[in-house]
Every structure is written in C-alpha cells, then in structure tokens.
Amino acid sequence: MYVVLSAFLCILGYCYGFQEYSLDVRFRRLSELSLYNSVPKFTSDEFRTFALSKPRNYSLFVFLTALSKHHFTDQLKLAEQEFRILADSWKRRSGELFFALADHDRDPEIFQILNLTTVPAILYVNPKGVIKFSDFMNIQRYGLSADAVADWIEGLTSIRIRVVRPPSYMGTFLLALFMTIGGAALWFRRVSLSPLLNPSLWCMLSLVSVHFKAVFYFGSVVCTACSVVTSTREPSGLNC
Numbered sequence: 001m002y003v004v005l006s007a008f009l010c011i012l013g014y015c016y017g018f019q020e021y022s023l024d025v026r027f028r029r030l031s032e033l034s035l036y037n038s039v040p041k042f043t044s045d046e047f048r049t050f051a052l053s054k055p056r057n058y059s060l061f062v063f064l065t066a067l068s069k070h071h072f073t074d075q076l077k078l079a080e081q082e083f084r085i086l087a088d089s090w091k092r093r094s095g096e097l098f099f100a101l102a103d104h105d106r107d108p109e110i111f112q113i114l115n116l117t118t119v120p121a122i123l124y125v126n127p128k129g130v131i132k133f134s135d136f137m138n139i140q141r142y143g144l145s146a147d148a149v150a151d152w153i154e155g156l157t158s159i160r161i162r163v164v165r166p167p168s169y170m171g172t173f174l175l176a177l178f179m180t181i182g183g184a185a186l187w188f189r190r191v192s193l194s195p196l197l198n199p200s201l202w203c204m205l206s207l208v209s210v211h212f213k214a215v216f217y218f219g220s221v222v223c224t225a226c227s228v229v230t231s232t233r234e235p236s237g238l239n240c
Contacts, residue, residue, distance in 0.1 A: 023055055030058070031095050038087040039063065039101045044109035047102060051125045052113075059157050060098045060125035061149075064116060068105035071119070079120045079144040086146040089164045097159055120144065124156055 030050050033040040042050070042062065051060055063083045065076050080101075087099035102110045104119060114123070114131070122137040122144075142148045150161045 021049055021053060023057060026050060026053060026056075027058060027095065030060075030098055034091070034095075034098055038091040039084050039099050041106065042100050042102050042110065044107045044113070047110045047113070050098075050100070051123075051131070056125070056127045058096055058098055059127060059159075060100060061153065062123040062125065063099070063101045064104070064111065064114075064121040064123060065101065065119045066104040071105060076120055082144055082146040083122070083149065085165055086149050086161060086163060089146070089150075090161050097153075097157065122149065122152075124153075126156070 026049060040046075047062075051062065063080065065080055066072060067076075083099070083101075090097060090099070104111050111117070120139070122139075123131065124135045124137070125131065126135065137144075137149070137152055142152050146163045146165070150163055154160050
C-alpha cells in the first residue's frame with residue numbers, strides 16, 4: 001500500500017511539474033529573462049527547463065564559457081563581447097529566437113550534462129529533437145565574430161540577424177582633436193587657408209578615411225576569428 005501511495009504521489013508531482021512548466025509558461029519566462037538581459041545566465045535548473053524540456057517552439061543559442069579570473073582570458077572576453085553584440089542586435093525582434101549564457105565556474109553541472117570540457121562553445125538547441133554533437137558550432141571553421149555566428153545561425157534557422165555594433169566615438173574625437181590643433185597652428189602662423197577650400201582635397205581625405213575604417217573593421221573581425229581558436233590548458237581540466 002505504501003509503494004502504491006508513493007507511486008501515486010510521484011505521478012501527481014510529475015503532472016503538477018509539467019503543468020507548472022508548460023510550453024506557454026516556459027516561453028513567457030524565457031521572454032521575460034531576455035527582456036531585461038539579452039544574454040541571461042542559466043543555472044542548471046534553468047538549462048533543464050528551457051533547453052531540455054519538451055515541447056519547444058523556439059530556437060535557443062547558449063554561449064558556454066568560464067567567467068572566473070582563473071579561466072577568463074582575453075580570448076574568452078572578446079568572444080563573449082561578440083556574442084552579446086549579436087544578441088543585442090536581435091533583442092527587439094520576435095520571440096522565436098533566444099540567447100543565453102552558461103558559466104562553468106558558476107554552475108559546472110551544465111557542462112557535465114553536455115560532457116563538455118572546452119570553452120568557448122556555442123550550442124544550438126533546436127525546437128525539435130535532442131542535443132547532438134553537430135549542434136555545437138565549429139569554431140575553427142567559422143570563428144566567433146558576431147557576423148560569423150550570425151551566418152551560422154542563418155544556416156540553421158533561415159533567420160538573418162543584421163549585426164549592429166555599438167558606435168565608437170574614439171575616431172571622431174581624435175579627428176576633432178587633430179583638426180583643432182592643426183587649425184590653431186595654422187591660425188597662429190598666419191598660414192593661408194585657401195588650399196583647404198579645394199573640393200578635391202576633401203574628397204581624397206574622405207576616401208582615405210573610409211579606406212582605413214574598412215581595414216580596421218575587417219582586421220578586427222579577422223583577429224576575433226583567429227584569437228578565439230587559440231587555446232591554453234588550465235589545471236582544473238577545463239580547456240579555454
């Protein structure tokens with residue numbers, strides 16, 4: 001009789017848990033988490049709820065990393081920044097796609113579930129099916145720049161994310177500073193400013209500026225793709 005009662009309570013608890021974490025509840029909760037943070041940090045319980053529970057009507061991309069000072073290298077920092085840039089670019093879109101982060105040093109159980117010992121890694125949790133090895137992004141092939149991850153996501157979901165990078169005002173500040181210093185020097189030396197009114201000169205300067213901006217952008221993307229591939233072994237057994 002005790003065994004039957006225990007089995008009944010287990011079944012009742014399972015049914016109650018399923019009702020509590022139904023698809024609508026999970027979707028609403030995940031939407032709320034993403035509203036305040038485009039890349040929410042998952043605990044092992046949240047990972048089971050949002051990544052392992054079925055059914056699912058959304059795609060989830062989880063960035064797996066290690067954030068403690070012992071593991072957090074420049075390569076991991078750069079990779080995380082690129083992932084956040086991508087997530088922020090999608091933040092105001094529809095809820096069919098979500099992003100999340102799993103920290104090995106905060107909750108290693110997620111990595112044990114996935115049998116993962118190397119970071120960084122990006123996992124694709126598709127709406128149907130179970131997690132397979134092929135659901136991990138091939139970092140050595142694609143790199144981890146925001147644009148590379150966006151291309152990988154498009155190949156999996158047919159959803160194109162237009163990467164919007166935060167504006168950098170350093171170039172504008174330096175240009176204004178040099179122009180101010182140069183203008184002041186010309187003014188005090190009483191140099192004729194008539195050559196500066198030549199339209200051809202300004203066209204040439206504009207082309208040079210655009211050229212250097214393009215070189216800097218593609219250089220940063222290449223550096224991101226190359227640096228994240230470099231790995232060093234840590235004594236704790238986690239490769240990063």
